Structures are given as C-alpha cells and as structure tokens.
Amino acid sequence: MDLNYTPEEQEFQNEIRCFFNAKLPKQLSLKVKTKKRLAKEDQDQWHKILNDEGYLNAHWPVEFGGKGWNAIQRDMFDVEANAAGAPRVVPFGLNMLSPVLMAFGSKQQQEHYLPRILNGTDWWCQGYSEPGAGSDLASLKMSAVRDGDHYILNGQKTWTTLGQHANMIFCLVRTSNEGKRQEGISFILVDMDTPGVEVRPIIMLEGTHEVNEVWFTDVKVPITNLVGEENKGWTYAKYLLVHERSGIAGVGDALASIEHLKHIANDQKKDGKPLAQDPMFAARLAEIEIDLAAMRTTNMRVMQAASEGAPPGPEVSMLKIKGTELRQSINDLTRRALGAYAMPFVSEALDMGSNEESIGPDYANPVALDYFNNRKTTIYGGSNEVQRNIISKMMMGL
Amino acid sequence: MDFNHTDDRRMLADMASRFVREQYDMETRHKYAKSEQGFSPETWSQMAELGLIGALFSEEVGGFGGTGFDISVVFEELGRGLVVEPFLANLLAGTVLSTGKASHTSLLENVIGGELLLALAHGEPASRYTLTHVETTASLRGATYVLNGNKAVVISGDSADQLVVSARTSGNIDDPTGISLFLVPANTGGVHVRGYSTIDGYRAAEIALKDVSISTDALIGVEGEGLAAIEKATANGTLAVSAEALGAIEMGIEMTLEYLKTRKQFGVPIGKFQALQHRMADIMGEREQIRSALINAAGYLETGERDWHISALKNLVGRSGRMIAEETIQMHGGIAMTWEYAVGHFAKRIIMIDHLFGDVDHHLAQIIKLGRAA
Numbered sequence: 001m002d003l004n005y006t007p008e009e010q011e012f013q014n015e016i017r018c019f020f021n022a023k024l025p026k027q028l029s030l031k032v033k034t035k036k037r038l039a040k041e042d043q044d045q046w047h048k049i050l051n052d053e054g055y056l057n058a059h060w061p062v063e064f065g066g067k068g069w070n071a072i073q074r075d076m077f078d079v080e081a082n083a084a085g086a087p088r089v090v091p092f093g094l095n096m097l098s099p100v101l102m103a104f105g106s107k108q109q110q111e112h113y114l115p116r117i118l119n120g121t122d123w124w125c126q127g128y129s130e131p132g133a134g135s136d137l138a139s140l141k142m143s144a145v146r147d148g149d150h151y152i153l154n155g156q157k158t159w160t161t162l163g164q165h166a167n168m169i170f171c172l173v174r175t176s177n178e179g180k181r182q183e184g185i186s187f188i189l190v191d192m193d194t195p196g197v198e199v200r201p202i203i204m205l206e207g208t209h210e211v212n213e214v215w216f217t218d219v220k221v222p223i224t225n226l227v228g229e230e231n232k233g234w235t236y237a238k239y240l241l242v243h244e245r246s247g248i249a250g251v252g253d254a255l256a257s258i259e260h261l262k263h264i265a266n267d268q269k270k271d272g273k274p275l276a277q278d279p280m281f282a283a284r285l286a287e288i289e290i291d292l293a294a295m296r297t298t299n300m301r302v303m304q305a306a307s308e309g310a311p312p313g314p315e316v317s318m319l320k321i322k323g324t325e326l327r328q329s330i331n332d333l334t335r336r337a338l339g340a341y342a343m344p345f346v347s348e349a350l351d352m353g354s355n356e357e358s359i360g361p362d363y364a365n366p367v368a369l370d371y372f373n374n375r376k377t378t379i380y381g382g383s384n385e386v387q388r389n390i391i392s393k394m395m396m397g398l
Numbered sequence: 399m400d401f402n403h404t405d406d407r408r409m410l411a412d413m414a415s416r417f418v419r420e421q422y423d424m425e426t427r428h429k430y431a432k433s434e435q436g437f438s439p440e441t442w443s444q445m446a447e448l449g450l451i452g453a454l455f456s457e458e459v460g461g462f463g464g465t466g467f468d469i470s471v472v473f474e475e476l477g478r479g480l481v482v483e484p485f486l487a488n489l490l491a492g493t494v495l496s497t498g499k500a501s502h503t504s505l506l507e508n509v510i511g512g513e514l515l516l517a518l519a520h521g522e523p524a525s526r527y528t529l530t531h532v533e534t535t536a537s538l539r540g541a542t543y544v545l546n547g548n549k550a551v552v553i554s555g556d557s558a559d560q561l562v563v564s565a566r567t568s569g570n571i572d573d574p575t576g577i578s579l580f581l582v583p584a585n586t587g588g589v590h591v592r593g594y595s596t597i598d599g600y601r602a603a604e605i606a607l608k609d610v611s612i613s614t615d616a617l618i619g620v621e622g623e624g625l626a627a628i629e630k631a632t633a634n635g636t637l638a639v640s641a642e643a644l645g646a647i648e649m650g651i652e653m654t655l656e657y658l659k660t661r662k663q664f665g666v667p668i669g670k671f672q673a674l675q676h677r678m679a680d681i682m683g684e685r686e687q688i689r690s691a692l693i694n695a696a697g698y699l700e701t702g703e704r705d706w707h708i709s710a711l712k713n714l715v716g717r718s719g720r721m722i723a724e725e726t727i728q729m730h731g732g733i734a735m736t737w738e739y740a741v742g743h744f745a746k747r748i749i750m751i752d753h754l755f756g757d758v759d760h761h762l763a764q765i766i767k768l769g770r771a772a
Contacts, residue, residue: 001400001401001404001467001693001696002399002400002697003399003694003697003698005399006399006400009399072399279766282766283762283763286762286765286766287717287762289710290691290710290713290714290762290765291687291714293691293707293710294687294690294691294694294710295687295690296690297690297691297693297694298686298687298689298690300399301401301690301693304399304400304401304402314679314682315686317679318679318682318686321679321683322683385676387679388675388676388680389672389675391678391679391682392669392675392676392678392679395655395678395682396658396659396669396675396678397659
C-alpha cells in the first residue's frame with residue numbers, strides 16, 4: 001500500500017499540469033470556471049488543441065494511435081483538467097463509439113471514422129434511448145429493415161445530447177423481433193444529413209437546450225454502416241458500459257465543485273461572519289468532504305484494478321451511484337449557500353461578453369441552473385436504480 | 399500509488415484470518431467473553447506466538463510492524479471474529495509506553511510476548527471524548543507522585559498487570575499542557591478496579607485512584623507533556639477499532655447476502671425483492687467507502703494529515719457503520735434479534751465502536767476544526 005504517487009506518476013502529473021498551463025486558452029478556462037455557456041466553437045477549439053498534443057486519444061491503444069494510457073493516468077488527467085478549468089471533452093465519438101469500432105468494427109470503418117473523430121470532421125451523438133425505452137433499453141423499437149444494400153430506418157431516438165451539433169449518430173436499432181429482445185438489436189452508424197433524419201430540441205427544466213429528439217422516417221443507410229454482426233448490437237453496447245470505468249465517479253468535477261463551493265461559502269456572510277463558519281453549514285460541508293476523500297480512494301482502487309486487468313465488477317455501479325449522489329449534494333449545498341440570490345436568473349448573462357449583468361454576486365447566476373441540470377446525473381447512463389439492480393444481480397445472482 | 403498489500407502484510411492477514419476462522423467460532427468467542435477474565439489467556443498466548451501482538455509495534459521496541467497498515471490488517475481480522483482478547487488495550491498503552499525511557503520501552507518485549515498485560519487509564523467520568531480533559535491529579539511529594547482521581551471505561555482495565563495512567567501535574571482541567579503519564583502496577587495500594595462487561599461482550603473497568611503513591615521512575619516521558627503520546631495512542635486506537643468495525647461489517651454483509659439467497663418468503667428467496675436488493679447495494683457501497691477511508695487513515699498515520707484522516711474515518715465508520723449494522727438486522731428480520739444468531743453480535747460491536755474515541759458528531763466537529771489539510 002502506498003498512497004503517494006510514484007516518481008513516474010509525479011512526472012506524468014507535472015507534464016499534464018505544464019500542458020494545461022501552456023495550452024489551455026485563458027479565455028476558455030475563464031468561461032468554464034465562471035460557468036458561461038460553451039459554444040460549439042469552444043468545444044472545437046479545445047478538441048483541436050488536445051488532438052495536436054496527442055492528448056485527445058491518449059487513452060486509445062497504441063495500435064490505434066493512442067498513448068495507451070491506463071485508467072490511473074486518465075483519471076489524473078481528468079482531475080487536472082477540471083482543476084485547470086478545461087472544457088469537458090464531448091465523449092460520444094471519442095470514448096463511446098471508438099472503443100466499439102476498435103473491438104467490433106471493420107478495418108474500413110476503423111480507418112474511415114477514427115481519424116475523422118480526432119480531426120473533428122465528425123461530431124457524434126448517441127442514439128440509444130427511445131420514448132418507450134429508457135431504463136428498459138432492450139425494449140427499443142426503432143426498426144432497421146434490410147432492403148438490398150441498405151437498411152431502411154424508422155422510429156425515434158431521444159435524450160440525444162448535443163445532437164444539435166452532430167453530423168453523425170450511432171444507433172441501436174431493432175433488426176429482428178424473434179427470440180430474446182436483446183438478440184434482435186443491431187448497432188448502426190447514420191449520417192444525419194441523410195433525408196428523413198430530423199432533430200428537434202428538448203428544452204430541459206432549467207431552460208437549456210442540451211438534449212434532442214431525433215426522428216427517422218424511411219432513412220436509407222448503406223449496409224456497410226452496420227457495426228459487427230446483425231443482431232449483436234446489444235453485446236457491443238454492453239461491452240462499452242462495463243469497460244468504461246474511467247471518469248464514472250466524476251472525481252475531478254467533484255473536487256473542482258467543492259473548491260468553488262468553499263470560495264462561495266467564504267464570500268457569503270451570515271450574521272456578519274463568513275457562512276463557512278456557520279456550524280450547521282460547516283457540518284454539511286465537512287460531511288461531503290469526508291465522503292469525497294473516501295470516494296477518491298475508492299475510485300483509485302477501482303482504477304488500479306482496471307489497470308491491472310481485473311474484470312469489471314459491481315464497483316463500477318457503486319462508483320456511479322456514489323459519484324453522482326455526492327456531486328448532487330455539492331450542487332445542493334452550493335445552492336443553499338447563496339441564500340435568496342439563488343433565485344435571480346439572467347439567462348443572457350451566461351453568455352461571455354454579454355452586456356446583460358447578472359443579479360447578486362458574480363458566481364450566483366448559474367448555481368441553481370447547475371443544481372437543476374445535474375438532477376440528470378442520477379438518471380442517465382443507467383439510472384441509479386438500474387445500477388442497484390446490477391449490483392444485486394452480480395452479488396446475489398438472483 | 400499502490401493499493402496492494404506487500405507480501406509480508408498479506409501473510410500476516412492470512413495468518414490472522416486463518417486463526418480466527420479455524421479457532422474462534424462464535425460459540426468459542428461467547429465462552430471466552432463470559433469467562434471470569436473475559437477472554438482466554440491461552441488464546442492470547444497463542445496469538446502472541448503467531449506474532450499478532452508484535453505486528454502492532456515497531457522494530458525499535460521489539461515488534462515487527464507498527465505502521466497503520468499493520469494495525470488495520472490485524473484488527474480487521476479480529477473484527478471478523480469479534481475477538482475479545484485485549485489487543486486494543488495493549489495497543490493503546492503500549493503506544494504510550496513506547497514513547498518512554500528504556501526501562502519502559504523494554505517492557506514492550508513482554509507485552510509482545512503476551513506475558514504482560516497493560517491498559518490505558520485516560521478517560522474520566524466527565525471527559526467525554528476530549529483528550530485534554532484530565533481531572534485526576536498527580537502531586538510530587540519528595541521522590542513520589544501521589545495520584546488521585548477517577549478513570550472511566552478503561553478498556554480491559556480489569557485484566558491489566560500495569561496501568562498507564564494520565565494525571566494532571568499542572569494547569570487547569572482542560573489545558574493541553576500539564577498532563578503527565580505514569581506506569582502504575584495494578585496492585586498498588588489505593589488503586590480500586592471495578593471490572594465489568596460491556597454490552598457487546600468486551601471488558602472494561604472503572605478505576606478509582608485514592609492517594610496512590612508511586613516512584614518518580616514511573617513517569618513516562620516528560621512531566622506535563624503527555625498529551626502528544628495520548629493523541630498518538632488514540633489515533634492508533636481509532637484506526638484499530640475502525641478496522642475492527644470493517645471486519646465486523648464484512649461479516650454482517652456476508653451473512654445478510656447469504657440469508658437473502660436462502661431465506662424464502664412468498665415462495666421466493668427474499669433477495670428477489672427489489673426493496674431489499676437496493677438496500678443491499680447501498681450498504682455494499684458504503685462498505686467500500688469505509689474501506690477507502692481506512693486505507694487513507696492508515697496511509698497518513700505518520701504524517702501531518704493524520705488527524706484529518708482519522709476523524710474522517712471515524713465519522714464514516716460511525717455514520718455508515720450504523721446504517722449497515724441496522725440494515726443487516728432489518729433485512730434478516732426476527733432471526734437477527736436472537737442471541738443465537740451471530741449477525742446481531744456483529745451489529746452490536748459496530749454500534750458500540752461509535753462510542754470509542756469519539757462518535758460521529760465528535761469527529762465531524764474535529765474535521766470542521768482542522769479544516770481541509772489535503
């Protein structure tokens with residue numbers, strides 16, 4: 001047991017800190033730290049900087065042009081990125097589709113799509129959920145019917161994050177109604193410029209446009225866009241869910257958020273003294289810090305096991321539950337730290353350089369928005385209730 | 399970073415684990431607990447031979463361990479068996495003694511060999527968990543100190559051959575300075591020991607000191623500067639009982655898991671019910687949090703971050719440990735309410751550990767006081 005970084009890990013940490021210092025544009029980190037809206041151009045700019053340095057796909061295996069970073073290194077990068085105020089990299093192409101293509105895609109698909117993900121030609125979004133298929137994803141209905149060299153797609157996907165920016169979507173579709181529901185699902189790649197694809201915004205409760213509905217009406221997709229074998233799509237999607245352990249706890253985000261909360265709590269006053277010194281508030285904050293310190297180590301334990309090739313187990317689900325609940329509790333306490341100033345909301349002031357001034361302290365405007373927006377975290381990626389089902393199934397086999 | 403134990407430590411854990419598994423079933427444990435001494439001297443000797451006491455102390459004082467991970471590994475296994483032999487008392491008093499002069503540290507050899515039993519008499523009826531609160535006095539009269547006062551809930555205080563006693567040689571009741579430590583043979587005149595059982599099956603004692611005369615040689619360390627040694631012993635002890643709690647938690651969870659798979663109601667194993675599945679998933683998550691906090695506290699035991707991580711650990715053990723203890727009983731149902739079924743005994747130990755060295759609220763207040771060091 002050794003809680004200290006090895007000399008190699010320290011060197012690695014230095015290297016990435018230097019990178020963020022030198023290459024993360026100040027304007028961009030200011031936007032992130034003050035929680036302004038990020039435009040597609042901001043994402044593209046950061047994507048390119050990361051790609052130029054080879055950090056964008058550093059976690060890819062060396063044979064696919066990556067650096068073969070292990071889970072610990074990825075995690076360290078995530079923590080430093082959050083501390084520096086780097087934009088979150090959009091994960092759909094880079095972290096979700098790519099591993100599936102590497103494992104199950106054809107040589108042609110790999111050679112065509114992987115470089116385009118890196119150079120930013122393609123912006124991918126994910127077509128899994130449907131209006132009738134949420135936690136029960138295997139009940140999905142969107143159909144793909146073979147017609148010569150094409151599939152004809154009909155149906156609807158939903159909760160498509162940043163689909164408004166995307167030109168490509170990877171979908172789970174039904175290619176068979178025979179046998180088990182899971183065995184009739186295929187994994188297919190769709191160009192969103194194809195006639196019959198329509199993206200409609202869904203405005204979330206806090207007023208932001210983050211997710212979309214995507215409608216498919218007689219959309220013609222070449223059969224070469226099928227990944228792997230027909231009716232094996234469920235296996236591919238699951239492969240991703242169980243192998244994607246890094247970042248699931250959101251440690252980097254939690255650490256940055258709690259620092260932000262402390263800054264606010266020291267600035268806000270209660271009875272003339274910093275709120276941070278109020279016993280009730282201090283107790284709530286202390287409890288979160290205790291939980292976070294433990295979760296950080298739980299996360300590193302899981303990452304080390306992953307780096308050593310241990311098969312994924314129920315701890316991935318445990319991390320998802322603990323990580324999301326903890327971050328929600330930080331959001332909740334941050335909201336309460338503001339007192340009445342949690343209420344005013346000037347949407348325009350979320351845009352950098354807007355002439356519209358926010359009300360109250362500078363940091364107040366996005367806080368309640370974050371609180372409401374992050375209610376999603378315990379719902380997406382397999383709701384926390386589904387995660388509990390997974391844990392008990394693994395532990396009890398019932 | 400490395401979360402794997404060294405080979406030596408894994409062997410230590412395996413050995414302790416095997417001993418507990420093979421020679422310390424619940425029936426045996428209850429028999430020892432109910433015996434006159436409240437533990438088995440033969441078993442204590444065997445455990446000493448296996449090196450389980452030596453693992454708690456550093457090489458300088460004759461042991462072969464003494465780091466946070468040595469302590470946590472041993473006590474986790476002890477927790478799995480609810481071992482009643484006086485490991486905790488000897489860890490506490492031994493840690494204080496190891497800060498003393500050669501004539502004191504040399505006694506640790508006998509402690510490690512299992513021939514000499516110690517106990518730390520520090521807490522008092524009104525001290526609660528405040529380490530600086532010492533009302534007991536020691537006044538120097540010529541070449542002797544005279545001790546007067548009352549010591550409360552002294553762990554294994556009734557079996558100790560020698561007591562490590564804290565007493566105030568100067569200052570006010572809550573001053574950090576002015577606390578001195580003395581090695582007092584339990585049979586010294588004026589030492590009145592009233593031993594008793596605790597609800598979870600361990601032994602403790604109320605100790606009254608009435609004009610107890612001891613030589614100045616009995617002073618451990620420097621007069622008036624005993625607090626650091628008490629803090630060190632308490633940190634070790636807190637780590638130890640937290641590890642013990644984790645061992646008991648592991649057992650409670652194993653038993654509950656097994657029960658959910660086998661107990662049938664409404665025609666199916668009760669583990670089929672989602673109401674129970676989700677609670678099981680939650681307590682397993684909390685167990686991982688406790689294990690992580692234990693690793694942190696063990697790893698930072700010898701650093702400036704010791705107190706923060708010790709308090710974080712103890713708060714979490716108190717908070718999540720209670721949830722787990724209560725859930726293991728609730729998910730079992732009536733059977734867990736019986737003496738005969740072991741899960742309740744594990745739960746009792748987990749809950750009572752909240753009362754050793756500070757409970758959930760005490761350690762939350764400590765965390766607030768310390769601020770975040772890391």
